[in-house]
Amino acid sequence: MTSPLPDSDALFALRALLGERLSTSPAELAQHAQSETHVEARAPDAVAFPQSTTEVAQIARICAAHAMPMVGWGAGTSLEGHALAVHGGLTLDFRLMDRLLAVYPEDMIAVVQPGITRERLNLDLRDTGLFFPVDPGANASLGGMASTRASGTSTVRYGSMRANVLGLEVVLADGRVIRTGSKAAKSASGYDLNALMVGSEGTLGLITELTLRLHGQPEAVSAATCGFPDIASAVNCVITTIQTGLPVARIEVLDEASVAACNAYHATALPLQPQLLLEFHGSPAGVQEQAERFGEIARDFGASAFAWAHLAEERSKLWRMRHQAYPAILASRPGATAYVTDVCVPISALAEALLETQADIAASGLPGPILGHVGDGNFHAILLVSPDDPAEDAIAQGLTRRMAERALRLGGTITGEHGVGLGKLSLMAAEHGAAWEVMGQIKAALDPMNLMNPGKLVPQI
């Protein structure tokens, strides 16, 4: 599909609705053509900054009348180019819809607008004794996190966005506003549209409100790092820990190259060997019991150099280091850009998937540290390529494809949490077969003009 010139009638109608909150300035367009990773930029024709659901619905009706694509934009932290307007059109930036609308402490529920970021939300919740657990590392917006079915370090204990979104308000392609889910803990009433919208990457509608499941701040928390002689031992320790049913709140792996990059970036001194980063939540006695049980398992796999972080400040430092692993690794090859690719496999296949990937990367000659949320069977490779070298680009694409194919061969999925975006679209048929066609049928039913984030997720006709 070639991009036609922007529809001036559409822009005129949008301008009449939004005034200054519609921008076509080159700087604003360029800012919404940026991606955090290797994905090539493409600018929208205009950027809207809506202030309410009503306004989003009005925008949708104008866009529908002029066949103008609509793409949602949260915090711009996608790693796979989800929010890039590949067919032009209008980007809806939700930064003005960023409020915590209500907290229901007795039901452990919060209602938020899509533009609020997860750090802001947890700051606002600080005094309630509750928190929102989904933690993809980046300070993403909740709308974006729902759209990509995000997860992160604490998903092994608290679940991903799939488990923590109770309800949504969604504006459809024709401007209809629907509500999915409820404030009840469960329901058997009709199709699970809530789950259908979560992870649909903006291709079915624009999320304008989220009802989120909160969790009690744990009474006691303890965190630790521990080093292992090799990555296989670290991963096998994780597998045993999960199979034992130990309710770890976080269990992350960093390979040796990731540890080196983090040490250099943060001036820390983690021992230069594969590391597990852990956190335990519970009652004081429960946390102690979990830590002891984990210690026994870890020692069986040759762990040493346990370092406990009992103070809140030490733990913040530890998880800041983990969350900034991406910039740290990026900084380890100055001038590089990155393919940040993720897969998820059944836990029994984790060691095989990870070791084969590591060997494949080593053979390629590209730097490619590995790290991940291994408690879920989910890991990432950060492939560092020179932006001007097509040969390196081709190598990275091959590694990414083989990593996804390996995950499928082992019963897993091409992406555990980063989503499909532009980077994984060519792998969808391999994962889903005829079910991918079904996704296309659903898309066509709800968005027959293909206006919602076109060029993404479903088969492109």
Place this chain on the structure above:
Amino acid sequence: MTSPLPDSDALFALRALLGERLSTSPAELAQHAQSETHVEARAPDAVAFPQSTTEVAQIARICAAHAMPMVGWGAGTSLEGHALAVHGGLTLDFRLMDRLLAVYPEDMIAVVQPGITRERLNLDLRDTGLFFPVDPGANASLGGMASTRASGTSTVRYGSMRANVLGLEVVLADGRVIRTGSKAAKSASGYDLNALMVGSEGTLGLITELTLRLHGQPEAVSAATCGFPDIASAVNCVITTIQTGLPVARIEVLDEASVAACNAYHATALPLQPQLLLEFHGSPAGVQEQAERFGEIARDFGASAFAWAHLAEERSKLWRMRHQAYPAILASRPGATAYVTDVCVPISALAEALLETQADIAASGLPGPILGHVGDGNFHAILLVSPDDPAEDAIAQGLTRRMAERALRLGGTITGEHGVGLGKLSLMAAEHGAAWEVMGQIKAALDPMNLMNPGKLVPQI
């Protein structure tokens, strides 16, 4: 829609495929027109007993060619008439597809056929150290449980079918076979068709295989009953327990009338007052800690008459009594039939919803014991009506409707676990508004001839 005569060409083709495994005997048709509750019977034109996915796909192609409705049948334990062939056609009884196909103990996953029952599955899993937690009381089939998004006593801890179905194989209306989900713990790859199929009540396809998440059999288990001076105290104790974050494995309420019926049916001697039935799972120390914490909360709400069930045999007896509460209550009014209706509300609204419902029932003059999975905010009323009395029927319908409307007013859902079936169809518009139309659009996209369990779940055109 009037039911045309059975299509003899379709039956001829099905007979050629299935031989003796296609039945049109009056006894077989009558058996598949039965429902456990008040819902009026309607017989299918024929009953098929497929043996494989391939056969189900062949059946679907024959039915599609002759515009013959297809309705799945598991164990026949639905409480809302889900599996009744209201427009005639073919009932597919999955009793011959009832095998446990594979267990992957390291991944805590089982792959099963849809006809296996939950009791059979757990019997087969006994020696693996693993179990499947979803427990709707009745010995339902796993295919039926997925189709209705079933939950039950242990959902407060382990989640409903939504959380415990990792993957499905589904035969669509045109005979295509798709696979949804994977064996990975999470995925961000495309629309969550898995979640869309779970709870779709056979209106989108026929489930021919399920990949299930198993859980480790807890190291220690303890169960208890405790009595409360009134239902409000019992419910408020539940609310506080859940809000405290205590990870109870089961927390059930029986009102006084339910206790009386259970005592009469089982010759037990539970004190005649509202009772909570509890179970705790964990390490020996963890279970003890949970039980102590619960005890403190319960005493604050006036609990007395704690009776602990430490032995496996005592616990079996306790939960058998709970699971047979329905026949027990049915027996308390000889000759009666029942409306077994359920709603689910946010936990903060549980006391209000339950007390208002109790008062409404008391004012109606019908016997209507209340019990439920109160840890989820989910409860049931079992309204006992004389089958030959239209006046009582009208009263029960009014109570059911008001109970659902009350749940909606309080932010809940018209059904927490029994599903929509025939009994709740008229309430779907009130719960979902425009989102119900969206369900209809999805149905029309995947089943344009309306052959999959027609007359259910979506708007009827």
